[in-house]
Amino acid sequence: MLLKISNLNAGYGKVPVLHECTLEVNEHETVTVIGPNGAGKSTLLKTITGLVKAMSGQIVFQDEEIATLSTDQIIRKGIAFVPEGGRPFPNMTVLDNLRMGAFTKRENLKNGVIDELFALFPVLKKRSNQYARTLSGGERQMLAIARGLISRPKLLMLDEPSLGLAPKLVDEIYEKIRMLKESGLTVLLIEQNTSYALELADRGYVLENGHIIMTGACAELSSSDHIRKAYLGI
Amino acid sequence: MLDMTVQSIITGLMMGVIYALITLGISIVFGVLNVVNFAHGDFVMFSMYLSYMIGTALVWDAVQTPLITIPVLFIFGFIVYYLIIDRTLRQMYVVQLAVTVGLQIFMRSMALIIWKAQPRALQYSIIQGNIQIGPYTILTSRLVAAIISLIFIAGIAWFLNKSWAGSAMRAASDDLDMASLVGVNYRRTYALTFAIGSALTAVAGGLLMSFQQTDPVGGIRFGFLSWCVLALAGLGSIPGLIISGMIVGVAETVTITFFDPRSRLLVIYGIFILVLWFKPRGLFGRK
Ligand SMILES: Nc1ncnc2c1ncn2[C@@H]1O[C@H](COP(=O)(O)OP(=O)(O)OP(=O)(O)O)[C@@H](O)[C@H]1O
Ligand SMILES: [Mg+2]
Numbered sequence: 429m430l431l432k433i434s435n436l437n438a439g440y441g442k443v444p445v446l447h448e449c450t451l452e453v454n455e456h457e458t459v460t461v462i463g464p465n466g467a468g469k470s471t472l473l474k475t476i477t478g479l480v481k482a483m484s485g486q487i488v489f490q491d492e493e494i495a496t497l498s499t500d501q502i503i504r505k506g507i508a509f510v511p512e513g514g515r516p517f518p519n520m521t522v523l524d525n526l527r528m529g530a531f532t533k534r535e536n537l538k539n540g541v542i543d544e545l546f547a548l549f550p551v552l553k554k555r556s557n558q559y560a561r562t563l564s565g566g567e568r569q570m571l572a573i574a575r576g577l578i579s580r581p582k583l584l585m586l587d588e589p590s591l592g593l594a595p596k597l598v599d600e601i602y603e604k605i606r607m608l609k610e611s612g613l614t615v616l617l618i619e620q621n622t623s624y625a626l627e628l629a630d631r632g633y634v635l636e637n638g639h640i641i642m643t644g645a646c647a648e649l650s651s652s653d654h655i656r657k658a659y660l661g662i
Numbered sequence: 663m664l665d666m667t668v669q670s671i672i673t674g675l676m677m678g679v680i681y682a683l684i685t686l687g688i689s690i691v692f693g694v695l696n697v698v699n700f701a702h703g704d705f706v707m708f709s710m711y712l713s714y715m716i717g718t719a720l721v722w723d724a725v726q727t728p729l730i731t732i733p734v735l736f737i738f739g740f741i742v743y744y745l746i747i748d749r750t751l752r753q754m755y756v757v758q759l760a761v762t763v764g765l766q767i768f769m770r771s772m773a774l775i776i777w778k779a780q781p782r783a784l785q786y787s788i789i790q791g792n793i794q795i796g797p798y799t800i801l802t803s804r805l806v807a808a809i810i811s812l813i814f815i816a817g818i819a820w821f822l823n824k825s826w827a828g829s830a831m832r833a834a835s836d837d838l839d840m841a842s843l844v845g846v847n848y849r850r851t852y853a854l855t856f857a858i859g860s861a862l863t864a865v866a867g868g869l870l871m872s873f874q875q876t877d878p879v880g881g882i883r884f885g886f887l888s889w890c891v892l893a894l895a896g897l898g899s900i901p902g903l904i905i906s907g908m909i910v911g912v913a914e915t916v917t918i919t920f921f922d923p924r925s926r927l928l929v930i931y932g933i934f935i936l937v938l939w940f941k942p943r944g945l946f947g948r949k
Contacts, residue, residue: 477843478842479839479842479843498842498847499839499842499843500842500845500846500847500848503842503843503844503845504845509843511839511840511843515837515840517832517833517836517837517840517841518836518837519832519835519836519898520829520832520833520836524829524832527829528829528830528833528841528844529844531826531829531830531844531845531846532844532845534826575844579844579845
């Protein structure tokens with residue numbers, strides 16, 4: 429098992445947002461966490477990366493407890509996190525953003541990893557000397573994913589990669605994520621766009637009000653009455 | 663009249679480059695840590711005294727003294743960061759303000775205790791004379807100071823753009839959480855930034871001592887100058903910083919030449935206020 433979270437409580441200040449969350453991600457698996465606005469999905473990823481401190485519970489990555497480590501130490505273990513909106517560094521060029529992604533794996537700048545990523549996201553090559561603040565929403569998201577991948581992480585975590593994008597772009601981004609999944613990358617995907625997430629992922633968790641209320645293979649979840657009514661609107 | 667104007671502009675331009683160097687220190691600290699170091703001018707004053715001591719003890723020229731004061735101020739910056747600044751980062755803004763204002767008062771008091779209220783100047787200088795171009799005189803010591811300042815500014819620009827540590831500083835300045843998410847240790851980056859900001863005052867202090875005297879309250883002037891240049895320049899443009907330093911330098915020397923030398927801080931304050939009114943992001947700033 430790559431990532432195992434057990435009985436996790438976390439939140440801001442003294443108020444917990446996540447209650448006793450338990451979740452696992454196996455190697456080469458794509459797992460999604462779906463849930464409504466404010467359920468705590470982003471908080472979950474922020475807690476895994478140490479941006480939000482766990483109040484209690486365990487976060488084990490590759491048999492190692494990481495809940496007490498600082499964010500940069502957690503990243504060095506091989507986790508990449510693409511937060512909501514991607515958040516490339518606005519005043520850095522596309523190329524400098526990619527370089528920053530290799531901050532912990534500097535040898536990857538010479539190993540041709542950048543060229544692989546340019547092949548996956550050709551638009552980034554065209555824009556490589558442009559400041560990230562001048563990119564469109566879709567380009568920002570692709571840059572952020574590429575920046576996450578350049579360190580060759582063992583686990584890629586994506587927070588709503590489809591947020592705010594036109595349907596055509598959502599299709600394009602999901603196509604890329606599918607290619608990554610098929611290449612064997614382990615992905616933890618957070619989404620509100622339930623139909624896309626359930627179609628792509630192997631397994632899913634449903635997070636509501638900070639509680640994981642349901643889990644199972646995506647096919648099972650898609651056919652459950654609750655999911656169909658509350659999320660898929662069927 | 664025209665000659666005097668041109669002469670004071672020439673002098674002001676050279677001073678302005680030193681002001682830009684001083685401001686570069688407060689600017690990277692503000693840009694990266696989001697902390698205004700109100701003691702920055704007193705770092706300059708302190709460096710000037712150190713240069714005075716070293717220059718006197720070793721019979722060195724003022725411009726040589728940074729060889730020793732740079733490492734001293736660099737380490738001093740690290741210590742100040744970890745002892746004081748680091749603990750205020752998550753605090754209210756007013757706490758940060760109180761802490762750096764307190765540091766300013768502390769450094770000034772220390773200077774008064776160690777060096778008394780006497781102004782000090784170095785006698786010895788290998789850089790003598792001046793260069794005569796037509797009716798205009800360029801003091802060699804100031805020209806050398808301006809050139810060395812430019813070299814250090816260019817060096818910092820190179821460091822920020824090309825080195826890993828400099829890129830980490832830019833990333834932390836752009837988006838601190840995201841910088842952590844690519845593996846940057848923000849405390850180490852902050853400490854390094856503060857130490858570099860502090861070391862730059864050592865360079866400026868040595869250069870200033872080659873043609874000026876220092877006194878314990880002189881830090882206010884440099885602090886004030888650097889806020890004014892920073893306000894003019896905004897964050898993120900090093901050419902903008904140099905031009906802003908020159909504007910302030912020229913405003914100062916023109917005031918000294920044509921009005922009362924004692925009104926020079928007033929003029930700088932005037933520029934500061936005008937910028938805040940009309941261009942709150944500075945002339946060249948992006949944030
Ligand atoms: N920085 C913060 N400080 C305090 N409370 C916060 C903070 N960020 C989020 N919260 C609260 O935590 C709860 C969960 O927020 P979170 O962002 O994790 O939800 P989410 O499931 O990602 O929602 P969305 O789908 O809208 O992104 C919300 O009630 C939110 O108001
Ligand atoms: Mg969210």
